[in-house]
Amino acid sequence: MRISDLIKLSTDNLKRRKGRTILTVLGVVIGTCSIVMMMSIGEAIDKSTEDMMQGMGDLTQVTVYNWRSEEEQEPLTDSVIAQMGAMEHVKVATPLFQSNYIGSATIFGGKNDKYQINCWIGEGSDIIGMNVEAIKEYGYELIEGRYAEEKDKAFTVIAGQNVDYQFYNPKREWPNNRVEPVPDENGVMPKPFVNVYKDKITLSVKSYEENAKEVKKNIKVVGKVKEDWNKGYETYGGFIMNIDDLIALEEEYIKVNKIRVEDKNKERSYSQAVLKVDDIENVEEVLAAIEEMGYDYSSPTSYIKELKKSTQTIQLILAGLGSISLLVAAISIANTMTMAIYERRREIGIMKVLGCEIKNIRAMFLVESAGIGFLGGVAGVAISYLLSFVLNIIATNMMGPSYDMYGNIIEGAKTYVSIIPLWLALAGIGFSSLVGMLSGYIPANKAVKISALTAIKND
Amino acid sequence: MIKVQNLRKVYKVGGEKVVALDNINLEIEKGEFCCIVGTSGSGKSTLLNQLAGLEKPTKGSVTINGENISQMDEKKLAVFRQNNIGFIFQAYNLMPTLTAVENVAFPLMFKGVPRKEREKKARAILKEMQMKDRMNHKPTELSGGQQQRVGIARAFVGRPSVIFADEPTGNLDSKTTEQVMDMLIEISEKNNITFVMVTHDNELAKKAKRIVTLVDGNIVHDTKSDIDTEREEK
Ligand SMILES: Nc1ncnc2c1ncn2[C@@H]1O[C@H](COP(=O)(O)OP(=O)(O)O)[C@@H](O)[C@H]1O
Ligand SMILES: [Mg+2]
Numbered sequence: 001m002r003i004s005d006l007i008k009l010s011t012d013n014l015k016r017r018k019g020r021t022i023l024t025v026l027g028v029v030i031g032t033c034s035i036v037m038m039m040s041i042g043e044a045i046d047k048s049t050e051d052m053m054q055g056m057g058d059l060t061q062v063t064v065y066n067w068r069s070e071e072e073q074e075p076l077t078d079s080v081i082a083q084m085g086a087m088e089h090v091k092v093a094t095p096l097f098q099s100n101y102i103g104s105a106t107i108f109g110g111k112n113d114k115y116q117i118n119c120w121i122g123e124g125s126d127i128i129g130m131n132v133e134a135i136k137e138y139g140y141e142l143i144e145g146r147y148a149e150e151k152d153k154a155f156t157v158i159a160g161q162n163v164d165y166q167f168y169n170p171k172r173e174w175p176n177n178r179v180e181p182v183p184d185e186n187g188v189m190p191k192p193f194v195n196v197y198k199d200k201i202t203l204s205v206k207s208y209e210e211n212a213k214e215v216k217k218n219i220k221v222v223g224k225v226k227e228d229w230n231k232g233y234e235t236y237g238g239f240i241m242n243i244d245d246l247i248a249l250e251e252e253y254i255k256v257n258k259i260r261v262e263d264k265n266k267e268r269s270y271s272q273a274v275l276k277v278d279d280i281e282n283v284e285e286v287l288a289a290i291e292e293m294g295y296d297y298s299s300p301t302s303y304i305k306e307l308k309k310s311t312q313t314i315q316l317i318l319a320g321l322g323s324i325s326l327l328v329a330a331i332s333i334a335n336t337m338t339m340a341i342y343e344r345r346r347e348i349g350i351m352k353v354l355g356c357e358i359k360n361i362r363a364m365f366l367v368e369s370a371g372i373g374f375l376g377g378v379a380g381v382a383i384s385y386l387l388s389f390v391l392n393i394i395a396t397n398m399m400g401p402s403y404d405m406y407g408n409i410i411e412g413a414k415t416y417v418s419i420i421p422l423w424l425a426l427a428g429i430g431f432s433s434l435v436g437m438l439s440g441y442i443p444a445n446k447a448v449k450i451s452a453l454t455a456i457k458n459d
Numbered sequence: 460m461i462k463v464q465n466l467r468k469v470y471k472v473g474g475e476k477v478v479a480l481d482n483i484n485l486e487i488e489k490g491e492f493c494c495i496v497g498t499s500g501s502g503k504s505t506l507l508n509q510l511a512g513l514e515k516p517t518k519g520s521v522t523i524n525g526e527n528i529s530q531m532d533e534k535k536l537a538v539f540r541q542n543n544i545g546f547i548f549q550a551y552n553l554m555p556t557l558t559a560v561e562n563v564a565f566p567l568m569f570k571g572v573p574r575k576e577r578e579k580k581a582r583a584i585l586k587e588m589q590m591k592d593r594m595n596h597k598p599t600e601l602s603g604g605q606q607q608r609v610g611i612a613r614a615f616v617g618r619p620s621v622i623f624a625d626e627p628t629g630n631l632d633s634k635t636t637e638q639v640m641d642m643l644i645e646i647s648e649k650n651n652i653t654f655v656m657v658t659h660d661n662e663l664a665k666k667a668k669r670i671v672t673l674v675d676g677n678i679v680h681d682t683k684s685d686i687d688t689e690r691e692e693k
Contacts, residue, residue, distance in 0.1 A: 005568050346552070354540070354566040355539075355544070358533060358534065456508065
C-alpha cells in the first residue's frame, strides 16, 4: 500500500468526524502551546543572559568584600587573600588598592608638566593597584611592551590602550585642549600630546586643602594593555600598578602631611580583593568556598543564577501544565481512536476480506492518530507564535525605552520574554505528532485483531 | 482448482459444541459456476468462509491453486487474497466515504497500484456494468441493485482466479436478483473465473451448472447439470 493512499484514507476518516476530531485536537493544542511557551521563555532567558554577559564583566572574576564587622569576619589581609589564592581553581587572588587618604591623583606628562590626566585611585577607576605578580594572571592582555615585574623599580606601570589621548592641556579651552583618538578621513590616527613611553610622566597626590603638601613620583610605563570593557576603564585610558608602590605612596603622604592615623600598627586590610577562577565551570565551587570562609562576594555568574532561578519557577509551572495537558490529550486521542475503531470495525473486516494486510490497517490508524497530534502541534505552535508576539510587545512597553552606553534611546529596541526559534517550532510539531502516534498505538493494535468475519455478519 | 478434504468446523457456544460442518469433501474446477444451497443453518456460510480462508477449520484442509490456505498465516493470506480471491457480500459492504469508482478500485490500493491506474480499471468495469453515470456517487446515493453492481465490480477488478459470494442477491428484489445473477454468470464465464456462491433460493441456483446441497453440515447432493448426472454422496 502506498503512503499517499494511507494518508488520504486517514485524512478522509478524520474529516468524517469533524467535531470529534477538533475536540481531540484542541487538547493537543493546549499541551503543545504550554510546552513551546515554556521552552521559548527559556530561550529568551538564555539570549538575554548572553547579551547581558557582554556588558557584565569577566565571568571568571569574583570580587570579595570586607563588608562585615571585625567580630563577624577576619579582615581581608594579605594572608587571608593569599589563602584564597591557594584555593583550588583560583588562578590568582589580589587585593585592590583603596585608600582613605589618597583617593585622587594627577598624572602629568610632557615638558614642565604641560599635559595632565585627573585620576581617581581605586577599584573601578583610572588607577588600579594590585599585586604585581597578579597583573598577568588577572587577564590584562598586553598589546605592547611587557608586564611590570616584582624586581622593577617602584612605579613601573602598565597603561590602557588609549592612555596617550587622555592627556589634556589645562591652559587651553575645549575642544582644542585635547586630541581625540579618532582617525581622520585617511584612517590615520592623530598624534596625541603625550607619548607615555618617551615623555616624562609623574604621579602627583595632593589634597585640595590649603597648606596640603604634594607628593610626586616619576612613573615609568613599560607596556600597554588591550581595551577590555569586561575589565574596566583602566584598560582604555588608565594605569595598572603595583599595590605596594601605592601603599608606600600613601604612607609617605600621611607622613608629609602629618595626618593622624588610628591603629597605626595594625596589619593592613583591604576593602576588597579580586579572584580569577580558572574556568567558568568552577566559579560556583569557588563562590561556595568563599561563602564558607564568611566573606561577601559578587560575581556576574551569581546574578545570572538569580535570574535563572526566578524564571525557572514559571518554566516549571508551564512544563507541568504542558505535560499534564499533553497526557490528557494523549488519553483523549486514545479514546477517540478506540471509538473510531469500534465504529469502523465492519470496515476493518471488509478491508481484511479484500486483502488488506494487517500492517496497513495498523498504519492507517497510526497515521490517523499522528494526524491529530500533527494538527494540534501546528495549531499549538501557531498560537504560541501569537502569544510570544503579544508577550514581547507587553514586555517592551513595560520596560520602557532602552538606552545605549551613551544614554541615547535605542530606536526599535525590544525586550524579549519569549523566543521561538525554528527548531523549537519544528520540535513542537514533531513531538505532538509523536505523542499522537504513540497514543494510537494500543487502539491500532486492537484494530488489527478484528476478525475478517465481522464483515460477513449481518447485524 | 479448489480442493476440500475432510473439512470439519465445530463452534463452541457456552460449553456446547455446534457442528457447523461435519465432513466435507469437494472439488471445484477452474471456471466452474457453483451454487451452494441448503436450509438456514445448514452450514453454507461456514463452508464459504472456510473456502475463502476467513476462518480456520477445526479439521481438514482447503487447497486453492495448489496452495493450502488453511495453513497460511494472516500476512500470507492477505497477499493470497489480493492476488487470487474476490468476495461479494450480501450486504454489499461498500466503504461509505468512497465513491463508486473508489470502492471498485479499493482492493487494488492494497496491492499498491497507483491511483490513476486503478481508477482507470475501475471505470472500465463499471462502464461494462451499465454504471457509467453513477461513477462518482457515494453508496448512500445508489439503489440496492446499483450498490451490488459496485460490489461485484470490486470483486472482479483484480482479475482473481476465484470469487466467493454469500447470498449476493439476498437483499435484492426478484427482478434485480435475476439481472444480477445473469450478470455474475456472464462475467465469470467471459473471464473464465471460478465462481462459488451461497444461496437458499433453489430456483435461482438452477441457473448454475453445479449445485451443491448441504444438510446439517454435510453435502447431500452434488449436481452438474451440463453432464446431467446426479450423484448422491453417502
Ligand atoms: N461464529 C459462530 N459461532 C457459533 N456458532 C456458529 C457460528 N457461525 C455459525 N454457527 C452455527 O453453525 C451453523 C451453521 O451456520 P451457517 O453456516 O451460518 O448456516 P447458513 O449460512 O447455512 O444459514 C448454525 O447452527 C450456526 O448457528
Ligand atoms: Mg448464511
